[in-house]
Amino acid sequence: MHSLFCATLTLMLSASPGVEVTSLTGTTVSGQLQSLNQGAIQLKQGQGDQQYPLAGVLNVRFPQNRFQRTLESPLIVRLADGSRFPVQNLKSTEQQTALQGEQTGTLTVPTKAVTSVRFGTLNSDLEKSWDKLLNSKHSKDLLVVQKENVLDYIDGVVGNITEDRIQFFAGEDEVAVNRERVFGIIYFRPQTTETTPFCSIKLTDEGLLQASNISYNGTQFEATLQSGARTRLSPSVIANLDFSQGKVRYLSDLEPRDIEYTPFFDTVWKYRRDKHRDGGPLRVGGKEYSRGLYIHSKTLLKYRLKNEYRHFRAIMGIDDSVPGIGFVYVEIKGNGRTLYSGNVKSSDPPVDLDLDVSGVRDLEILVDFGDNLEICDHLDLCNARLIK
Known part of the structure; x- marks a missing residue:
């Protein structure tokens, strides 16, 4: 019985994911994903394999993968390249930020690539206020706190972030703020020229990763984000691969x-x-x-x-x-x-x-x-x- 269970589990883990590939012309083909690289995607269709150049591909959908939310209350991280995704753990220094997510795994990104971190939970009253702060012009970092259903902030400079504290400099004063009391932080980042990602990866936890490179080796995906961070992704966590940038x-x-x-x-x-x-x-x-x-x-x-x-x-x-x-x-x-x-x-x-x-x-x-x-x-x- 044990051998049969192991064999079945191995077969399930190694099974090629079913995908739907939509072209620029709007036609859709289905098959089992065999491989993916910068130039083409290869599908198993019937008894044979067929390659499709990515230059003509709009998106790749994983119809069997359903959107899901984690039972834990995750942090939401945004990067300067447009990526945004939930994580369970975050630690940050002046140089690097370490992120741990259920679907993204362990990521290490330059802290200067992080634009915001939301620790608190949004509701209908707070969503507009948070979006307004994200899109506002400011010349310093913002430490955002929640007062009932209102968001307020202090401007200054965010330092190191540990599991329970946020180092914050307000003028000449340095304080260690209890992380549980902070709704979010918004970093001041100089305006940069946006670059078009090679692929936008939509995850089933509603995360979005902007990648400069992505490949599939028959077992897992490997992606390099535009921030330079690298991650490995299971096919089961991907909802859609969008290759439309610059085309559509x-x-x-x-x-x-x-x-x-x-x-x-x-x-x-x-x-x-x-x-x-x-x-x-x-x-x-x-x-x-x-x-x-x-x-x-x-x-x-x-x-x-x-x-x-x-x-x-x-x-x-x-x-x-x-x-x-x-x-x-x-x-x-x-x-x-x-x-x-x-x-x-x-x-x-x-x-x-x-x-x-x-x-x-x-x-x-x-x-x-x-x-x-x-x-x-x-x-x-x-x-x-x-x-x-």
Whole structure:
């Protein structure tokens, strides 16, 4: 029995992960991942193997891997390269910061590459305040504390961070602050030129790693972050590998220039990015999507495209999570000219949008009320992306 269990476990651990590879043209192929390097991805399909050049790959999805949250309250770390991920342990000196995460393992990054650490737990009241501080201009480090449902801060210089203390210099005074009393720290970092990552790695704990290199050897992934840190990742912790940088821009990565929302009843349904209203994945036509927009009627989103793209593509439909009575009217305009208009119903098959946005500076997406007022008007624009 013991030998049988060990053999079964070995087989499970060595099994090649199933993936879905989407190309720039929107076609999708499935197979068992065999290898990945800077030039190509190799899949086992049927009895043979097939290679696909990464130059034509949009993303690689791991459909069997589900998003999950750790039972422990993790710290959230942000790096200057755009990476953000939860960790369980953090220690920092002036030169290096050591991070230990359930999915990322042990990482050592230059402290100058860390832009913020959040120790406290966000709620709806604190989220806007924290985001405002993250995006504010400041000339010193910020030590952020929570007072009931309000965030306040002291500016100065953050020193060493241990398991229970944070060294902080406020003017000429040096204090050792109890880490449990600190909601977060935001470092002052000089403005740097952003570099395009080779691959954005989305983890199932909702972490995001911006990598300059990634490979798969048949057992595990090895990635080098743009900060220089190296990590090994199990295939089971990866939700998506995004190779679209420099080729494609997901609409969920863009901030709308303007948002107009008019509820029919009193309930407010704000649009969401890469998630449905309940926080789960977007689901249309029996398929899950990790990227896209959830938009409820009546919502108007306006984007500034700056004439940089040729195509807007998306899979559009009423989310599978609601009964078959969803009914909306959708109108998409470019520079005021209608590119698409029509009704979308729960009973309809998904709509494959491929719109010419050449020369478009301003893109508008209107999701209006249909025949059922606003009942179950949960529209998904899955894999909504702009292609250069």
